[in-house]
Amino acid sequence: LAIYYAGSLKRWRIVVRDEVQRDIEKQRADEDIETVMWLNTLLDRFWVTMEPVISAIVVEQADPILQMYRPSFLDSLKLTTFTLGNKPPRVESVRCFPRTDDDVILMDWRVGFLPNDLSDLTGLQAASKVNPKVTLNIRLGKGMVGAGMPIMVEDMAFQGHIRLRFKLMRDYPYLKTVDVMFMEPPRIDYKLKPVGGETFGFDIAHFPGLPTLVKDIMNWVLGPMMYHPNVFTLDIEGLMAATALQDRAIGVLKLTVRNGKGLKNAEIMGSSDPYCKISISGRGELARTKIVPSSLNPIWDETHFLIIRSLNEKLQLEVYDDNKMKKDSPLGDTSFDLSLLEDDPEHEELIQPLTFRNGKQQGEINFGCTFYPVTEQQQALDEGLDPFASGKGVLRITIHQAKELDTSKSLVGQYNPYAIMRVNGKEVHKTKKLRRTNNAIWEETFEVLVYDLEKTLLNFDIKDDRGVAADPIVGTWECKARTAIERTTKQDNWFTLSNAARGKARISCVWMSITDIDMHHAGSVPEPIGIVRLHLQEAKRLKNVEGVGGGKSDPYVRVLLANQSRARTRVIEDDLNPIWDEMLYVPVHSERETLVLEVMDFNAHTKDKCIGSCLVKIADLVK
Incomplete structure (x- = not known):
């Protein structure tokens, strides 16, 4: 016991x-403040090697940003010098508040960057001290006749008391929000020399009243945003989600534009020559059908495949009359809400009226659409599927940057570079043009449809913008799409440029596959489902479309499918009751297709004239 x-x-x-x-x-944690001398000691030791790396990264990354916001009257705007000096920033104190919710971290940080404070330096350190300096080189004029002028900012200093509040979450990225608040206005100091450079430059802070004005403007801007009690919130979760999903393809829309009926006749003589333009939410034309000459009931029977990035948009179909000598005339338009595809991804038979801008309706258009979602490569692997099995899908390409370009092809030692990407020889993207740099950063992303991955070849050219002269190629790269995807997965996406002494480009390729879709190039012919046998026997009492003194029509029959001629009979000369008695065989690819039988008058020296036509629906033959 x-x-x-x-x-x-x-x-x-x-x-x-x-x-x-x-x-x-x-x-003690509620009341004490930690001096974190250990952190400042680490900064002192590592700053010697960290600062040059940080400064080099800033110089490299700043160029494309400066070019993006360069005023039009400047030829170039370049960050030539950036150094933070050899005295590191210091964390003066850190205070943690433990009495918070389990998913909240609350901290107060007092930080300072005071390179001109010599109180904590030895005599030798003070003698060898390097002050912070930033030099911007602006260039006025164009080409080789331009003149450069430096703008310098020196001896920057900062001191502030910041409160940080981290909101945690269980899922990636594990950090939901970060609240930032200055507990008191920060102290910022600098020397600005806009003209004259380092030798003759004059610090504008010497102008009476100007430093106070700049400080008041800064407090006026930042005060309502992040001075206590106002809080500036960074939504980390939202930013990560937006970055991941921004402009990313979610699927492919198979759109079949079949025919129009009862269209308005915009011609004074003859009939309209209609075609259909396709777009999504008015963001520019994505595709268009062929032109059907002289018809108010055109049959297009064309299938187009469109990359869809959101179902909260509208598909727009606009019908126009093709005019050779003037602007094309509108024949009406219609729209389809893509959100309807969420509940039912297949709408095969849509007949909608065509509406003019004044609200009037005339004619209708027949079309169908089916939505196919994409599956990302990693998702397919997680589900035990082969992401490359179908060979069809969307390829997301990002042109990141190029570095160490071969300067032997430049007249001034620097390029105005831009890049062109081609897929199977067809240009699909051209980057923005940068100014006076041999280390280009574009970070531009786009997506292309791929119909056969194993046969898809990527061609990449970097060119130098010479203005009026022809732009020479600085370097090229060629690779199979499958290889580029695999190297991106391994994070080995720096590619050596050819046709150049040196230079590299970083390009990423991400694959998103589509299954259960019969996808083919626009204008190409898919595999047929059968063959239609047509017995063209005779015609009676045809209209004579020959001019005065031209005798009688010379008729023949041509068979059109998807506005393309698939077969035709022989010509019977000078006969309005021709007898052909011929068998024609036409492959068909869908039960929804329609054959157009046109009786034409043959002319040896002018365009053949249409005498009349009739329609044969494949669906009626299958029944």
């Missing part, structure tokens, strides 16, 4: 001691 009592008392004392010590630590 005595042993049990002694053991119990000992355990009780340990528990009490731990509880008391924990309460004391919490009380």
Whole structure:
């Protein structure tokens, strides 16, 4: 019993001691401020190697940003010098607040970057001190006749008291929000020399009243945003989600534009020559059908495949009359809400009226659409599927940057580079043009449809913008799409440029596959489902479309499918009751297709004239 009592008392004392010590630590944490000398010691040791790397990264990354916001009257705007000096920033104190919710971290940081404070430096360190300096080189004029002028900012200093609040979450990225707040206005100092450079430059802070004006403007802008009690919130979760999903393909729309009926006649003589333009939410033309000459009931029977990035948009179909000598005339338009594809991804038979801008309706258009979602490569692998099995899908290409370009092809040692990407020889993207740099950063992303991955070839050219002269090629790269995807997965996406002494480009390719879709190039012919046998026997009482003194029509029959001639009979000369008695065979690819039988008048020296036509629906033959 005595042993049990002694053991119990000992355990009780340990528990009490731990509880008391924990309460004391919490009380101390609420009141004490940590000096974090260990962190400042690490900064002192590492700053010698860290600062040159940080400065080099800033110089490299700043160029494309400066070019993006370069005023039009400047030929170039370049960051030539950036150094933070050899005295590191210091964390003066850190205070943590433990009495918060379990998913909240609350901290106060006092930080300072005071390179001109010599109180904590030895005499040798003070003698060898390097001050922070930033030099911008602006270039006026164009080409080789331009003149450069430096603008310098020196001796920057900063001191502030910042409160940070981190909101955690269980899922990636594990950090939901970050609240930033200055507990008091920060102290910022600098020397600005806009003209004259380092030798003759004059610090504009010497102008009476100007430093106070700049400080008041800064406080006026930042105060309502992040001075206590105002909080500036960074939505990390939202930013990560937006970055991941921004302009990313979610699927492919198979759109079949079949025919129009009862269209308005916009011609004074003859009939309209209609075609259909396809777009999504008015963001520019994505595709268009062929032109059907002289018809108010055109049959297009064309299938187009469109990359879809959101179902909260509208598909727009606009019908126009093709005019050779003037602007094409509108024949009406219609739209389809893509959100309807969420519940039912297949709408094969849509007949909608065509509406003019004044609200009037005339004619209708028949079309169908089916939505196919894409599957990302990693998702397919997680589900035990082969992401490359179908060979069809969307290829997301990002042109990141190029570096160490071969300067031997430049007249001034620097390029105005831009890049062109081609897929199977067809240009699909051209980057923005940068100014006076041999280390280009574009970071431009686009997506292309791929119909056969194994046969898809990527061609990449970097060119130098010479203005009026022809733009020479600085370097090229060629690679199979499958190889580029695999190297991107391995994070080995720096590619050596050919046709150049040196130079590299970083390009990423991400694959998103589509299954259960018969996808083919626009204008190409898919595999047929059968063959229609047509027995063209005779025609009676045809209209004579020959001019005065031209005799009678010379009729023949041509069979059109998807506005393309698939077969035709022989010509019977000078006969309005021709007898052909011929068998024609036409492959068909869908039950929804329609054959057009046109009786034409043959003319040896002018365009053949249409005498009349009739329609044969494949669906009626299948029944």
